[in-house]
């Protein structure tokens with residue numbers, strides 16, 4: 555019996571494991587560092603104080619014929635076709651690498667000591683714990699995760715002064731209509747934006763910019779994007795500079811054909827463009843990888859992975875949102891949906907992603 559091991563039970567890994575168990579006769583083992591499925595797309599809600607319902611992975615896999623191992627993968631030995639999980643060796647015929655991503659400090663001094671990153675569950679719990687009752691919270695970054703974090707904090711904690719600091723304006727890759735709505739929401743929530751700024755270092759009570767300006771702050775939140783675990787690179791699997799596994803058009807490692815990669819830790823190109831890190835891309839990668847693995851187990855060559863974008867869905871607190879319609883290559887179009895309707899659509903998508911990965 556073929557032995558398939560999936561490492562990482564986020565959106566992409568769990569989608570892969572549950573469907574591999576349904577669609578193939580292989581023995582499927584799922585390894586994850588933590589016992590619960592973490593809805594990362596809701597972590598800004600948790601950091602603002604909302605209680606999230608945990609989903610134990612044991613429940614997600616119950617009755618599905620998946621062996622669940624809770625433990626941290628410490629190393630991969632591609633030559634020996636085995637992984638080390640907290641000192642225990644687990645062998646594989648096929649490995650699916652789905653370790654996701656973590657906050658990236660981009661090497662800026664003082665971030666590790668003086669800022670709270672936005673990335674994983676522990677970060678969100680820490681942010682909630684350190685959130686001051688009043689004063690200024692400086693969010694560094696202006697991408698979608700930074701926008702979601704800023705608006706969530708501002709809406710839930712109206713007594714706080716939220717300031718966003720970044721090189722570009724929030725939503726600079728969105729359409730004019732979307733940016734107009736963002737501007738309205740930021741004014742309503744009293745969010746200050748300091749664009750065109752680069753952070754040189756973070757101190758305990760200020761953020762120092764490269765132009766010498768020093769912005770006093772009671773808490774700094776680092777939300778400038780994600781990096782990925784280094785395990786694949788350390789194992790000699792071909793990765794890009796950041797550590798994402800380089801895959802072919804069937805999600806298979808270009809250096810190790812018995813390893814597939816899905817989700818944030820896979821470097822996937824469609825029509826020459828890299829897919830962005832998102833559960834919106836990770837879940838389809840997982841669904842596709844199952845088809846590719848099943849096809850090869852059946853002695854067939856799978857059709858290449860295809861993907862097209864439809865929307866970017868951004869929450870702006872619990873009562874507002876922004877659905878940006880995009881073309882197949884993720885370029886924003888004029889159409890946007892805003893307000894409560896957009897918030898409802900976004901909530902539906904988030905629930906749908908959790909349901910799909912767990913089913």
Ligand SMILES: Cc1cc2nc3c(=O)[nH]c(=O)nc-3n(C[C@H](O)[C@H](O)[C@H](O)COP(=O)(O)OP(=O)(O)OC[C@H]3O[C@@H](n4cnc5c(N)ncnc54)[C@H](O)[C@@H]3O)c2cc1C
Pocket residue numbers: 561562563564565566567585586587588592594595596597598625626627628652653654655672673674699702783816817818819831832833834835836867868869
């Ligand atoms: C606040 C926030 C808001 C976001 N909003 C959106 C959004 O609106 N839309 C969207 O598409 N994306 C959003 N994202 C990004 C999205 O969450 C990620 O792109 C998505 O979770 C990636 O899925 P994944 O399965 O690749 O990885 P993850 O969901 O990160 O899962 C990886 C899993 O691997 C496990 N793991 C890691 N290392 C090890 C190890 N060594 N051993 C064992 N297990 C390990 C982790 O515990 C985790 O369970 C948001 C992210 C954040 C933080």
